[in-house]
Amino acid sequence: MAMLIIIDQPPYGGWTGREALDMAFSLAAFDQPVSLLFIGAGVNWLRTGQNTSGIEQKSVEKNLAAAPVFGIEDILADRISCERYGIAPPELADSVVLTDANAELLAQYSQAAFAG
Amino acid sequence: MNNLDPHSFTLVITGAPYSTQAPQTALSFAKAAIAAGHAIDRVFLYGDGIHLASALVTPPSDEPHWPKNWATFLEEHEVPGVACIASALRRGLVDDKEQKRYELDASNLRAPFTIAGLGEWVEGNIKSSRTLYFHGDR
Numbered sequence: 001m002a003m004l005i006i007i008d009q010p011p012y013g014g015w016t017g018r019e020a021l022d023m024a025f026s027l028a029a030f031d032q033p034v035s036l037l038f039i040g041a042g043v044n045w046l047r048t049g050q051n052t053s054g055i056e057q058k059s060v061e062k063n064l065a066a067a068p069v070f071g072i073e074d075i076l077a078d079r080i081s082c083e084r085y086g087i088a089p090p091e092l093a094d095s096v097v098l099t100d101a102n103a104e105l106l107a108q109y110s111q112a113a114f115a116g
Numbered sequence: 117m118n119n120l121d122p123h124s125f126t127l128v129i130t131g132a133p134y135s136t137q138a139p140q141t142a143l144s145f146a147k148a149a150i151a152a153g154h155a156i157d158r159v160f161l162y163g164d165g166i167h168l169a170s171a172l173v174t175p176p177s178d179e180p181h182w183p184k185n186w187a188t189f190l191e192e193h194e195v196p197g198v199a200c201i202a203s204a205l206r207r208g209l210v211d212d213k214e215q216k217r218y219e220l221d222a223s224n225l226r227a228p229f230t231i232a233g234l235g236e237w238v239e240g241n242i243k244s245s246r247t248l249y250f251h252g253d254r
Contacts (some may be wrong), residue, residue, distance in 0.1 A: 003241070006163035015206075019163050022202065026234035032242070111241075116163045116251050 001110035002033035002073055007042040008114065011060040012052070017042060019062060020115030028071035035109070036067065039101050043081045046092050057058070057112040069097050077099075122133065126240030129165035131252030133182040139168045142250040143186055151191060156245040157244045159190065160237045161199040161229070164252060166209050169199045169229035183226055197229040202228045217241050 009017040027034040028116040032088050045060055052059045065076055077092060078101040089098065099105055108114055127146060127171045131138025146156050161168055173183045199209060208224075211231050215223040225231060241247050 016163065019203065021163075022234060026238055027241075029236060030238045032238060079145070111247065113247075113249060115126075115250065116165075 001077050002035050002109070004035055004037055004106065004112040005076065006039060006112055006114050007045060008036045008038075008040040010041040012047045012055060012057060016085040016114075016116040018063075021060070021067075021111075021114055023113065024067070024072055025070050031071075034072055035076060036072060036094075037061065037076045037078065037099075037101060037105075037112075039078040039081050041085070043085050046075075046082075046110065047076055047087060048091055050091055053097075055116050057073055060094070065095075076105075107114060122154050123149070123245045124243070125149055125159045126157050126237070126244040126247040127159045127250065128237065128247060129159065129161050129168060129250045129251060130163040132164040132167040133165065133173065135167075136252030137163065138250040139182045139186060140180070140246075141149055143182070143189060145177075145248070145250075146189060146195075156193065156195045158184075158196045158198060158236065158240045160240060161197070161203070162220055162234075163200075163203050163235065164207070166204045168198040169197065169204070169226050171226040173222045173226075174225075187226055188230060193214050198232050199225070200230055200237070201233050203230050204231050 005020050007017045007020045011017055024034050024036050048060045050059045075096050076099045077096050080100045120228050127142050129138050133139045152215055155164045167184050168186055170183060175181055210223045211225040
């Protein structure tokens with residue numbers, strides 16, 4: 001069973017989400033099955049066309065685009081969170097799968113972790 | 117596996133001492149776990165949790181010294197304490213090796229903590245029967 005790394009923090013304004021992504025990449029690098037779930041403000045990671053030139057930070061869009069290449073199995077987005085933040089499917093990156101983050105989903109994973 | 121079987125734990129601390137209660141709660145858990153016959157495989161400091169491994173932390177004398185208390189626990193029970201290298205370097209926690217590599221003026225890692233990669237967390241996650249996370253403010 002895969003591990004689920006949950007990102008519930010926005011992509012900018014804090015470092016926790018980036019450190020969660022590093023955890024996922026690290027698991028994948030050691031051939032451990034891992035998927036990502038974006039929920040709450042974390043769904044803002046998934047917007048396409050992010051422009052970070054005004055805040056001197058790297059766009060997380062590129063980082064995330066590398067996830068399938070590095071062997072991260074699924075990139076999941078919580079449906080209700082996407083609705084709440086006004087993110088419609090066309091605005092989501094292609095590799096993202098809409099899901100309902102509930103007990104049934106979590107039961108499919110060996111464990112779930114946040115970065116902070 | 118029932119509740120009486122001994123567990124081995126990897127503890128992940130992501131909250132900094134004196135900003136959060138995470139290191140304190142984790143230490144209380146670790147002591148209780150060992151007292152109950154369980155084992156602590158390793159402690160992994162991630163994100164702001166790396167501040168626990170600073171040799172320069174200096175709380176007022178009438179407050180608990182969490183870095184010192186943790187270091188004492190790790191030595192007593194021979195538990196490896198590892199700070200994530202990426203988290204540590206960003207936040208100004210370096211050992212002698214990283215001081216030399218980056219030509220810095222000083223190092224500040226408290227013994228017996230070491231600095232290593234996230235692979236240590238991955239390994240702990242595989243080897244331990246449980247991995248527990250002690251976060252700051254959530």
